[in-house]
Amino acid sequence: MGLALALTPLVKKFAVRIGAMDTPNARKVHTRIMPRLGGLGIFLAFIITVAALLPFVSAWFTTRDMSFVSAFLIGGTIIVLIGALDDRFELSAKVKLLGQIVAASVVVFGFNIRVDFVNIPFQDSYSSLEAWVSIPLTILWIVGVTNAINLIDGLDGLAAGVSGIAIGTIAVMSFLMGNMMIALMCLVLLGSIIGFLFFNFHPAKIFMGDTGSLFLGFSLAMLSMLGFKQIAIVSFITPLIIIGVPLSDTFFAIIRRAVQRKPIFAPDKGHLHHCLRELGFSHRQTVLIIYGIAAFFGVLAIIQSSAAMFEANWVTFVVICIMMFFLQVGAEVIGLVSKTRRPVINFLMRMRVKLNPETRSKS
DSSP states (O other): OHHHHHHHHHHHHHHHHHTOEEOOOTTOSOOSOEEOOTHHHHHHHHHHHHHHHHHHHGGGSOHHHHHHHHHHHHHHHHHHHHHHHHHHHOOOHHHHHHHHHHHHHIIIIIHOOOOOEEEOTTSSOEEEOOHHHHHHHHHHHHHHHHHHHHHTOOSTTHHHHHHHHHHHHHHHHHHHHTOHHHHHHHHHHHHHHHHHHHHHSSSOSSOOHHHHHHHHHHHHHHHHHHTTTTOTTSOTTHHHHHTHHHHHHHHHHHHHHHHTTOOTTOOOSOSHHHHHHHTTOOHHHHHHHHHHHHHHHHHHHHHHHHHHHTTOHHHHHHHHHHHHHHHHHHHHHHTSSOSSOOHHHHHHHHHHHHHOHHHHHHO
16 A cells, blocks of 8 residues: 555656546546556556565465466556556557457466366355366456456546455455465555555546556456355355446446447446436545445355355345346436336336236326
């Protein structure tokens, strides 16, 4: 945190000097030119601290742990370079996607880090995955989560705060499960994010840019995938819950663009933070509301994993169903997919009319 506090102002001056500036347009919320590239402060604070700590803690870690740390740092460096180039030169979506695939491929092929099994729901057992399944699945997970964080980076402090809450959740669960390597990585990264938020929370003095959002997305993909890999009692759904806010926003964005017949990567103003702003919430209120939703997902993930520990799988199933129901209703209420299409709400209204004749006569 101290390093991020010290480095971020220097990164801001560097961004101004090289012209890495964010100009307002019709899609963006801010109204003045702002330096971006702030994610470089997060990355530098993180990597310097990890490098300083490794000589003292490496004896605690297995060879597999050290391989993961190396994959994390090298893949993260590639992601940061892609993000920095985009912050300065505005790369096309295809070029950024290619860079993310390269980083994910380095992790998978260079260090053999991949999801090679999945939990079988309602059973305390694993199903092994063949390489032809696990390799593309891992790459898809890393690229998907990386872009999910990038898509929610639309308000001051939003992406950094949501990522910090998710990383804090992983740290708590890692401590409970005895995975000290993941817990340490999470705490170092969380400190870097908190230090950066002093300059990024509304009103922001610097944006994290794609440098930060892509790096935090990549970090979440890695930590959520590896944090629970060796724990048989953790349900396969836990990592999805932890990053529920960015993943659900990304999912609804894909559905929305498909309904509107727009390209998947086409930018729009239909994300969660845009919809909340349209409902009349202020900039800061919107960010705090989404922080609350992210914290709810974090608590839910911890409860869900605890239920799995006690083999209360039916509780997990009920919780997931309720969560999905409220996600869909919430998305329809605020118009995440469409302002007019509300299938679940309309169905509930029809059922209410059928079950209540007085309501039907009044309507």
